[in-house]
Amino acid sequence: MVQSEEPRFGKPQGPIVASLIRISLILISHLEPSSLKFLQCCSRLRCFLHFSLDLIRDATAKASGYLEPFHELTAPLDRLVLCVVLQCHRALSRCSAVLIEIESAPILKYFPSKDERQKSYRRLLGATNELREIVQISFRGRNEVLRAALSLQAYESLSAGLEETSNQSRKSTTIHQRDENNANNTNSSKEASLRVFLANAWVTCKLLCCKLYGIL
Secondary structure (H helix, E strand, O other): OOOOOOOOOOOOOHHHHHHHHHHHHHHHHHOOOOOHHHHHHHHHHHHHHHHHHHHHHHHHHHOOOOOOOOOOOOHHHHHHHHHHHHHHHHHHHHHHHHHHHHHHOOHHHHOOOHHHHHHHHHHHHHHHHHHHHHHHHHHHHOHHHHHHHEOHHHHHHHHHHHHHHHHHHHHHHHHHHHOOOOHHHHHHHHHHHHHHHHOOHHHHOOOOOEOOHHHO
């Protein structure tokens, strides 16, 4: 998709990456959060987001310095990055609701067996992890876009949520270094980190939205 002899930002790649991201966003909005297709779609979206951030970085390098958010050279992809984060907000809220329902309802209400329930549970946590990674990548790679577009409350809540989960991951890493053979501890710590992020105000509050409606 990205060939070395072609410019990284421009007609050859820009529209392709944009189309792939748009298709992924549409699929994520309609697929069941605990399904395999949803998990696969989240994984692909993370890869496409990396490509778009590479294109933005190349455009910035060609301009010999910093480019403000939604500059004419990066505006189309900046809008896509913002759309990705906003869609992740919605998808994470859905993942949280489905997780609560799976855990609170009797097994046979939605699943034919305990094994099927566990598979859906693992896929749901995997998708949640992918969505969190996407938000982290966006926050680190194009922080100025989120700062400009999100409300102050939304930006601060998101920043605090990502920092909290990062601290949780660092603590877990320290513990695992002391007990490297305990895989259950690793899985439980990762799950705890995901639950911390799902409980963050940015995920749970529907009022934390974009303040610049015109840019979309």
